[in-house]
Amino acid sequence: EDQVTQSPEALRLQEGESSSLNCSYTVSGLRGLFWYRQDPGKGPEFLFTLYSAGEEKEKERLKATLTKKESFLHITAPKPEDSATYLCAVFQGAQKLVFGQGTRLTINP
Amino acid sequence: DVKVTQSSRYLVKRTGEKVFLECVQDMDHENMFWYRQDPGLGLRLIYFSYDVKMKEKGDIPEGYSVSREKKERFSLILESASTNQTSMYLCASSLQLAVLTYEQYFGPGTRLTVT
Numbered sequence: 001e002d003q004v005t006q007s008p009e010a011l012r013l014q015e016g017e018s019s020s021l022n023c024s025y026t027v028s029g030l031r032g033l034f035w036y037r038q039d040p041g042k043g044p045e046f047l048f049t050l051y052s053a054g055e056e057k058e059k060e061r062l063k064a065t066l067t068k069k070e071s072f073l074h075i076t077a078p079k080p081e082d083s084a085t086y087l088c089a090v091f092q093g094a095q096k097l098v099f100g101q102g103t104r105l106t107i108n109p
Numbered sequence: 110d111v112k113v114t115q116s117s118r119y120l121v122k123r124t125g126e127k128v129f130l131e132c133v134q135d136m137d138h139e140n141m142f143w144y145r146q147d148p149g150l151g152l153r154l155i156y157f158s159y160d161v162k163m164k165e166k167g168d169i170p171e172g173y174s175v176s177r178e179k180k181e182r183f184s185l186i187l188e189s190a191s192t193n194q195t196s197m198y199l200c201a202s203s204l205q206l207a208v209l210t211y212e213q214y215f216g217p218g219t220r221l222t223v224t
Contacts, residue, residue: 043215
């Protein structure tokens with residue numbers, strides 16, 4: 001069965017303290033890995049799509065990377081407004097995604 | 110920008126009522142999805158649709174039905190609401206082109222409380 005595991009469950013950082021979030025997956029024949037950001041009480045906001053090992057995408061202070069077994073979301077010099085839950089999802093087939101449980105990130109000023 | 114809108118942000122209904130949640134997307138996407146999100150359980154797929162009048166069951170379809178009469182609109186129906194259907198409901202849409210996989214865009218969510 002396809003699975004997505006995110007770690008850590010929660011992460012608290014000081015403003016400017018860089019770190020990485022992990023998304024491990026088991027899926028036969030990856031056809032897409034997606035990162036989302038979700039603020040409390042709102043719908044997930046799309047960030048990145050990665051299709052093949054070695055691929056990297058960047059947006060402001062965020063960079064997503066992909067290997068054959070996991071993806072990392074690197075956050076460089078974060079600011080308090082980067083506080084959110086970050087979700088990872090992989091394509092399961094027939095246009096369906098399977099989501100991880102998310103990492104709740106808090107950036108303290 | 111893709112825009113997915115949902116009919117209500119907050120909804121309170123009584124047990125046994127029939128509940129309609131509506132979702133509209135403005136990007137001519139073929140695929141539309143309904144999820145529910147609960148603490149500790151994450152996002153779970155209820156139903157999805159890849160074309161008008163077409164629907165497929167997701168992981169937790171029991172107690173729900175859907176309707177897609179127009180490409181831009183996807184409705185979720187709770188036939189007889191129960192307290193265990195209290196949840197955040199999220200609609201999403203995505204493009205479908207050949208065998209490629211495209212990201213899903215989500216609406217703001219409807220927080221439904223069944224009392």
